[in-house]
Amino acid sequence: MPKEHEGGLQGMGLRIAIVAARFNEHITGRLLQGARTALNEHKVREEDTLVAWVPGSFELPLVAHALAGSGRYDAVVCLGAVIRGETAHFEHISRVASDGIAQASRDTGVPILLGVLTTHTLAQALERSGGQVGNAGYNVTVSAIQMANLLKELKLGRSPA
Numbered sequence: 001m002p003k004e005h006e007g008g009l010q011g012m013g014l015r016i017a018i019v020a021a022r023f024n025e026h027i028t029g030r031l032l033q034g035a036r037t038a039l040n041e042h043k044v045r046e047e048d049t050l051v052a053w054v055p056g057s058f059e060l061p062l063v064a065h066a067l068a069g070s071g072r073y074d075a076v077v078c079l080g081a082v083i084r085g086e087t088a089h090f091e092h093i094s095r096v097a098s099d100g101i102a103q104a105s106r107d108t109g110v111p112i113l114l115g116v117l118t119t120h121t122l123a124q125a126l127e128r129s130g131g132q133v134g135n136a137g138y139n140v141t142v143s144a145i146q147m148a149n150l151l152k153e154l155k156l157g158r159s160p161a
């Protein structure tokens with residue numbers, strides 16, 4: 001059987017940075033709360049985490065790139081909310097954010113997770129930030145832990161103990 005790796009869920013010892021957009025802060029604050037819950041539940045130490053605020057989702061890639069490139073973090077989580085009904089440049093801002101985050105991740109070799117909600121309505125954003133559809137901030141932070149562990153496993157060439 002081939003060896004399979006998917007990254008464990010143990011967060012102890014991982015260093016994780018979060019970049020959150022102030023725009024639509026009533027949503028991104030809820031995403032950040034979900035992210036903090038995921039970090040706590042998975043035993044990521046508070047002193048191994050950092051939260052950086054940027055004005056909007058447009059600015060997420062630059063700061064994510066800087067944090068990932070610093071060598072101080074095993075993963076970076078980006079949190080934002082772009083709501084179509086309230087944003088004239090909906091497609092533009094969401095594309096800049098997602099393309100930029102993917103590029104920053106490839107450039108640095110550090111997992112940078114996309115936790116930017118792109119929804120048609122405010123109600124949908126509320127549902128996905130701690131409402132009926134869960135909390136995307138929580139989910140993406142769990143994925144960050146898994147990605148950080150996966151890369152460590154692959155670099156070491158062995159499965160976790």
Ligand code: DLZ
Nearest residue numbers: 021023055056057058080081082083087
């Ligand atoms: C300007 C703007 C608009 C109209 N909409 C959003 C949005 O829905 N979500 C978001 O995160 N940011 C938005 N922004 C702000 C831009 O991301 C950016 O901060 C400004 O254009 C300054 O570069």
